[in-house]
Amino acid sequence: MTISEVQNNIIEEFSFSDDWMDKYNLLIDIGKDMPVIDPKYKVKDFLIEGCQSKVWLHPVYDGKLISFTADSDAIITRGIVALLIKVLSNRSPEEIIATDLYFIDKIGLRQNLSPTRSNGLLSMVRQMKLYAMAFQASKK
Amino acid sequence: MKNVTDIRADFPILSRKVYGKPLVYFDNGATTQKPQCVLDAVDKVYKEYNGNIHRGVHYLSDMSSEAYEAARENVRSFINAEKREEVIFTSGTTGSINGIAFSYGERYVKAGDEIILSRLEHHANIVPWQMMCERKGAVLRVIPINEKGEIVLDEYYKLLSPRTRLVSVAQASNALGTILPLNEIISAAHSANVPVLIDGAQGIQHGIVDLKEMDCDFYAFSGHKIYGPNGIGVLYGKEKWLAEIPPFQGGGDMVDKVTFEKTTYNELPFKFEAGTMNYPAAVGLASAIDYVLSIGRDYIASLENELLSYANERLSAIKDLTIYGRSEHKIPTFSFHIKDIHQYDTGMILDKMGIAVRTGTHCAQPVMDHYGIDGTVRASLCFYNTKDEIDALADGIEKVKTMLV
Numbered sequence: 001m002t003i004s005e006v007q008n009n010i011i012e013e014f015s016f017s018d019d020w021m022d023k024y025n026l027l028i029d030i031g032k033d034m035p036v037i038d039p040k041y042k043v044k045d046f047l048i049e050g051c052q053s054k055v056w057l058h059p060v061y062d063g064k065l066i067s068f069t070a071d072s073d074a075i076i077t078r079g080i081v082a083l084l085i086k087v088l089s090n091r092s093p094e095e096i097i098a099t100d101l102y103f104i105d106k107i108g109l110r111q112n113l114s115p116t117r118s119n120g121l122l123s124m125v126r127q128m129k130l131y132a133m134a135f136q137a138s139k140k
Numbered sequence: 141m142k143n144v145t146d147i148r149a150d151f152p153i154l155s156r157k158v159y160g161k162p163l164v165y166f167d168n169g170a171t172t173q174k175p176q177c178v179l180d181a182v183d184k185v186y187k188e189y190n191g192n193i194h195r196g197v198h199y200l201s202d203m204s205s206e207a208y209e210a211a212r213e214n215v216r217s218f219i220n221a222e223k224r225e226e227v228i229f230t231s232g233t234t235g236s237i238n239g240i241a242f243s244y245g246e247r248y249v250k251a252g253d254e255i256i257l258s259r260l261e262h263h264a265n266i267v268p269w270q271m272m273c274e275r276k277g278a279v280l281r282v283i284p285i286n287e288k289g290e291i292v293l294d295e296y297y298k299l300l301s302p303r304t305r306l307v308s309v310a311q312a313s314n315a316l317g318t319i320l321p322l323n324e325i326i327s328a329a330h331s332a333n334v335p336v337l338i339d340g341a342q343g344i345q346h347g348i349v350d351l352k353e354m355d356c357d358f359y360a361f362s363g364h365k366i367y368g369p370n371g372i373g374v375l376y377g378k379e380k381w382l383a384e385i386p387p388f389q390g391g392g393d394m395v396d397k398v399t400f401e402k403t404t405y406n407e408l409p410f411k412f413e414a415g416t417m418n419y420p421a422a423v424g425l426a427s428a429i430d431y432v433l434s435i436g437r438d439y440i441a442s443l444e445n446e447l448l449s450y451a452n453e454r455l456s457a458i459k460d461l462t463i464y465g466r467s468e469h470k471i472p473t474f475s476f477h478i479k480d481i482h483q484y485d486t487g488m489i490l491d492k493m494g495i496a497v498r499t500g501t502h503c504a505q506p507v508m509d510h511y512g513i514d515g516t517v518r519a520s521l522c523f524y525n526t527k528d529e530i531d532a533l534a535d536g537i538e539k540v541k542t543m544l545v
Contacts, residue, residue, distance in 0.1 A: 019161055020492035021489075021492065021539075021543070024488070024489060024492065024543065025543060028543065028544065029400060034276065052483075052484045052515070053482060053484040072484055074484040075482065075544055076484070076485045076488050076489075077482075077485075119204035
């Protein structure tokens with residue numbers, strides 16, 4: 001699946017209800033289903049600190065694709081982290097750098113990525129792109 | 141006495157819905173909503189007599205200047221300060237404390253001197269003193285708190301010493317709601333010839349502030365936390381101090397004579413009001429004060445006490461919910477945590493039910509450190525809130541628990 005297809009699937013998945021509680025319940029479930037990060041990566045080096053909730057993000061680059069594992073101490077943040085991983089994990093650095101994450105807006109979670117929200121998510125997206133740029137540079 | 145339905149009708153925003161649910165506004169500690177009369181007062185300045193104050197010879201400037209000085213008199217009378225010269229307009233509590241930390245520090249603080257704060261302080265009453273201490277080589281001394289979130293007076297008395305230059309404490313804690321024992325704090329400091337600043341940001345809206353009785357040396361508060369506009373605040377200082385300390389900002393209007401060799405300063409209070417002041421907001425603040433007086437400060441306090449005990453009862457009954465700050469003397473502010481649930485998740489879900497709370501450390505990280513937690517959910521109430529809204533919060537918390545545990 002292309003990145004756009006994954007994003008469109010998520011938008012489709014969230015369109016089942018207009019009720020915020022339903023959407024959050026789905027987000028909570030998605031967060032619970034996310035593959036766990038190896039506890040040894042839940043350390044300061046991989047911590048993206050937000051004022052409100054913490055996010056840990058660990059990248060692995062096999063020379064072609066970058067895969068991410070992550071976690072958060074807040075469950076809703078964890079759900080959004082899981083969505084970001086669905087979209088951006090196992091992609092080439094070029095794809096990750098070029099991706100426009102439109103699904104966040106479409107499923108009504110844009111406020112979670114605003115700079116004033118301080119939940120670590122905006123920094124997480126930045127960090128994913130920074131890792132991609134660093135891996136891309138290391139390849140050359 | 142106005143009933144709460146009529147009071148709520150004075151605040152246009154309180155009837156709105158968010159996400160299709162009636163708004164339950166429990167973030168009054170961060171900022172309060174504005175009654176229609178305040179909105180009208182600010183609107184009227186811009187529509188009818190906007191002109192820069194103290195400068196023009198023209199009609200509009202005169203009218204604005206008059207309204208601004210009338211607002212000053214209104215504040216003076218409200219806080220019962222002795223003289224209008226002692227009432228300085230600022231941008232808010234943060235601006236007031238930064239100003240005093242700078243000016244007082246310049247005049248009176250030397251290397252090795254000490255400033256006493258409490259562990260309950262908002263960052264706005266910590267960082268400006270830290271900055272000044274770094275500049276001057278002075279040291280902060282911190283009054284500890286007990287498990288209930290009250291300051292330990294005996295420890296405070298021990299901290300007072302010949303090196304103490306100033307004591308600066310909150311009237312009430314923004315994070316826990318604790319009301320501090322100001323009489324004891326101020327009289328002990330004065331016995332040691334030490335002046336006291338009171339950060340009234342969380343105090344002035346919850347009862348009667350009478351500065352002649354309180355006898356503090358400096359008092360700071362924000363307009364937007366007492367139903368007035370944002371961007372206006374007050375710094376009160378006893379004239380004997382304000383006359384002695386230098387200005388914290390230079391610019392227009394605060395001067396007497398300016399040459400490149402030397403500038404002499406204007407008289408009080410203008411010495412501390414450099415540049416164009418936010419006179420429309422000052423007029424709005426005066427209107428907010430009139431509004432509070434029309435409702436009645438005693439009545440406001442009694443409404444809030446009822447809310448305080450009802451919320452305490454409802455929240456205390458919720459299983460696995462811990463309230464931080466259990467002092468008997470409190471403003472209606474509740475900081476709490478639900479077992480195994482991140483405060484951010486609680487806040488996000490409550491938000492979608494139309495309930496506005498604050499989550500995080502509330503700009504009071506040392507308080508969170510005291511309890512070994514990384515944040516709380518804070519519901520801060522005021523007189524226009526209702527028992528129904530408290531019920532909505534309690535039900536909302538139960539719903540959060542079913543969703544997240």
